[in-house]
Amino acid sequence: MKKLLRTLIPFDIAKGLSITGTYFVKVFLTANRAKVKQHVVSEYPEVPAPLEPRFRGRVQLTLDEVGDPKCVCCNACAKACPTGVITIEGGKKEGRKTRIPTRWDYEMERCVFCGYCVEACSFDAIKLNDQFELAAYDREDFSLGLHGAHNVLEPSPVGKFSYSDEA
Amino acid sequence: MFKHQEMEINMGPQHPSTHGVMRLKLKLDGEVVTECRPIIGYLHRGVEKICENKTFAQGQIWSDRLDYCSAVANNLGWAEACEKLMGITVPRKAQYVRTLLAEFNRLASHLIWLATHALDIGAMTVFLYAFREREDILDINESYCGSRLTTTAFRIGGIPQELPEGFEQKVRTFLAKFPACIDEYENMLNENRIWKKRTIGVGKLSAEDAIALGVTGPVLRAAGVAYDIRKAFPYAAYSEMQFDVPTKPEADTYARYLVRMEEMRQSVRIIQQCIDGLPEGPIMAKIPKLLKTEVNEIYHPTEAPKGEIGYYLVGEKGGAGPYRFHVRAPGLLNLQSLPKMVEGSLIADVIAAIGTLDVVLGEIDR
Structure with a gap:
């Protein structure tokens, strides 16, 4: 029952x-x-997502007081990179003691955002910024360099398809 | 009048309930499974071979991508294996932080298992509740190392950076509310008649079979074998922790569910002890900048959320990376027990059996 x-x-x-x-x-x-x-x-696309200070986003070079990249072309980051996405060529500049990169290529399509490059750098010349909306339609948009269409120094070469940008 | 015929069908590789790209070759007699053959390899990336061409530090990012639901546990195994190979002693504080994060990872992994397993069987509500708590754990991951899923959390010799500000507060807030959340899941499932009918007596695997097939983790413990590497061969800070190894004798899907729920409670206990007894001191051992090995070979097992994950490393003289590298992935060996579980049962029970094994194809195919 x-x-x-x-x-x-x-x-x-x-x-x-x-x-x-x-x-x-x-x-x-x-x-x-x-x-x-x-x-x-969370209402993510309308309200930007909150990020932690340690967030590992896209690689970006930092600048010194003159406005040149701090990078001295020691290749420590390129050696530490597990996927080998960083290529550096060094050159000289008038009035600067250290070398200055003439080429600093970063192929983001293979980057795993591990942050080993930042740890390897002894000059604070490189950082992982807070960008994570990195989708793009064209493969070329992922090849970032010093000179040219997609500059590694600028904050947002890709990620232009994010919702928050349009609004 | 009617012809009796066995039918052969493929379940997967694009099937929502096979948790990835796993293909099952099933032979059916009506609705009864007479033969089941898992076919794997769709996610093979050659992790073991790649790591042989990388340095020890670089190898860690591939351990993230083995079992992507429990990356921290894999990182811990990798870091400890490398330290064992090179004879490095890790500072006590780093050990505690490692234990803490690995246990958080166990919670996250079990939560995603509970969510997807319940969803497969038809309990959709639990899915959303479990993901709500998992989100908090991923936020804690992000505040510590900057990444949510592919953490790359440790370094050989310790941890890369101090705990961030407000970390302890975050952990304590989580610990205060999480036990009530486990009660919530259990209230929703434990007595639910549909859940019980779908799980009790389904996917039985006896202790003898489990040991013979090399099954580890909660699946083995649900068969009544109290084998946990955290107790049997303590690593990190587990020798200083108080916790129980839950076991159940029933060896069915329901028992595995209960064992995993109890494991979550024990994880909360361990995290509480870690955060209360967090020692002060250095976080990194003194190691040379470029790590070199001698001729040596080691095997280091650790208890990942899914079972025993072991790293087998062979070092060569002066080598910066492993000469030979092999992963003993818990998922692969647990998957071998699937035919034993489902042969002779109904086809709907195959879904329950896959769910209860907690397969992640990233580590099965490697």
């Missing part, structure tokens, strides 16, 4: 449903009013 009752009245399913119900009522009653946010889903 007890078993039949248990089969007829689904207490077990009601137990699970009550959890969903609790959350539903909580959010329903406090929507737009609560000081404590009840919903968990």
Whole structure:
């Protein structure tokens, strides 16, 4: 008899449903009013995603006071890179003691964003910025360099298809 | 009048319930599976061969991509294997941080297992609840190392950087609310009649079969064998931690579910001990900038969320990377037990059996 009752009245399913119900009522009653946010889903494309300070985004070169790249072409980052996406050629510049890169190529399509290059650099010449919307239609958009269409110094050569840019 | 005939079908490689690109060759007699052959290799990237051409430090990024749901646990195994090969002792603080992050990773991996496994069987609500908590863990990952999934969390000899500001607060907030979340999942599933009918007695694997096939992890523990590498061969800071190894004798899908839920509770316990007893001190051992090895070979097992992940490394004289590298992936050996579990059962139980094994094709194919 007890078993039949248990089969007829689904207490077990009601137990699970009550959890969903609790959350539903909580959010329903406090929507737009609560000081404590009840919903968990972020409105990402409309509201930019919050990032941690240590976020590992795209490689970007840092500049010195004169506006030249700090890079001294020691090739430490290129050696540390697991996928070998960095190619550096050094040259000279009037009034600068260290060498200056004439070519600094970064092929982002193979980059794994591990941050080993930043750790290898002793001159703080390289950083991983906070860009993560890096999709593009053209493969060439991923080849970044010092001179040319897609500059590795600029913050946003690719990622132009992100929603937040259009808005 | 009716002809009796066995039918051969492919499940996968593009099937939503095979968790990746796994193909199952099934022979069916009506709805009963008479033969099951897993066919793997669709995600093969040659990780072992690639790593032989890289340095030890660089090899770690491929360990991220073995089992991508539990990257930190794989990083830990890789870092410890390299340290064992070169005889490096890691500072105590680094050991604690490693343990803490590895346990967080176990939570994340078990949560994604619970979510997808329940979704496969038909309990969709749990999927969203489990992902809500997993998000917090990924945020903690991001605040520590800057990446959410492919963490590259450790370095040979220690950890790359100190814990960030506010990390402890974040961990404590999570620990305060997470046990209630596990209760929520259990309230939704434990007594649910559909869940019980789909899991109890499904995918049975006896302890003898499990040991013979080399199955490890929660699948083995759900067969009543209390074998956990964290207890049997303690690594990192596990020898200083208090925790239990949950076991169940039933050896079915429901028992594995219960074992994993209990493991999550134990992980919370370990994280609590790690954050309470976090020692001060250096985070990196003194190591040469370019790591070189002698002729040596080691095997280092660690307990990843899915079972025993072991790294076998051979060093050559003066080599900057491994001469030979092999991964003993838990997923591959656990997958071997799938035919034993499903042969003779209904085709719908194949989905439950795949889910309960927690397969991730990244480490099976490598």
